[in-house]
Amino acid sequence: MPKVSIILPTFNVEKYIKKALDSCINQSLKDIEIIVVDDLGSDNSIKIAKEEALKDKRIKIIHNEKNLGTFASRNIGVLNSNSPYIMFLDPDDTLALNACELALKEIKEANLLRFGFAKIDEMGGGIEENLPNYKDYEELKNKMMYYKGISWNVCFCLIQKDFYLKNLQKIDLFLKLTMAEDLLAFAFLINPSVKTANFIGYFYNTNENSIMKRKTKEQSQKNLQNCKKILTQIQNSNLDQFIIKYFSFHLEKEILKYFYNLNKISYLKYKFLKKKINLYMFYLKIKRKISKGFLCNL
Incomplete structure (x- = not known):
């Protein structure tokens, strides 16, 4: 074998x-x-x-x-x-x-x-x-x-x-x-x-x-459907919550991008939602630094 x-x-x-x-x-x-x-x-x-x-x-x-x-x-x-x-x-x-x-x-x-x-x-x-x-x-x-x-x-x-x-x-x-x-x-x-x-x-x-x-409209539509399928599979699973949250976050970012590429949302809404994501990432970065600093002082 x-x-x-x-x-x-x-x-x-x-x-x-x-x-x-x-x-x-x-x-x-x-x-x-x-x-x-x-x-x-x-x-x-x-x-x-x-x-x-x-x-x-x-x-x-x-x-x-x-x-x-x-x-x-x-x-x-x-x-x-x-x-x-x-x-x-x-x-x-x-x-x-x-x-x-x-x-x-x-x-x-x-x-x-x-x-x-x-x-x-x-x-x-x-x-x-x-x-x-x-x-x-x-x-x-x-x-x-x-x-x-x-x-x-x-x-x-x-x-x-x-x-x-x-x-x-x-x-x-x-x-x-x-x-x-x-x-x-x-x-x-x-x-x-x-x-x-x-x-x-x-x-x-x-x-x-x-x-x-490939960046055609047809491919963007296929990619959007793929992301939605995978998001459903992950969110309906019994995986650990940190896994579900992590991959859902990345999939939802991709879905947002394809929504914009396919003109399903306006440019202003797209920029606003991207700004929210970036602010959330910044918050997590600060939270992690504070947590690491606290642990180092124990």
Whole structure:
């Protein structure tokens, strides 16, 4: 049985997928499986994946019956995996060649290990490294309670498969999403056993053709619907209150932005609401500083 399953939800990435697969095939940990989930794109991505699968039996290709989006495609990959641990790779990105090996050594008794990533600007802007900005669950919780920034991308993680499926069974695994799927998954995976490691295991490519870069009215409408779906899933859950509040806050900020982009609210109302958000963030910053000062004086 392989030790780690790397899952690639694949849709129109023919420019990148060979490099992504090479980063899996050449992992220093050889006892892996590579699961490509075909989400029915219109380019040669799957043809390229099939050519690689002929050379390496660790590559398995699963074909969706219809286009389902990244979230559902990832989950189909998980359900078809044969390893105790899973790792996600968007096929326009790459893994460090020792990512699986290092992550497996570090995870130990944890259910989820978050490691670092490097952002690569494909337009020639260089590399920006990002290591986890918390050590453990308590630090993560503290940041979320004060609405500090965290990374919720599940690609920068090694996750225990049974833990993943157990926690995400509370939501629809086949929910079609075109954005914020990482936010939804990570919200349900936050757990006291979360652990971090200070190595760069993932190379995130700022793909100019990604859905997140599209700013059409049609895409804004889709993004708005996605945010509303995810907000409903989180607010109707039995997650801890600090998790619900944190992610609801970020989703509501996104909803506000799309309301404005779609002319559902006026410019003045948009600026007023943004000002309220900024004032609230400032209040939390002051509150946190006062709290830290009080604790230091105990």
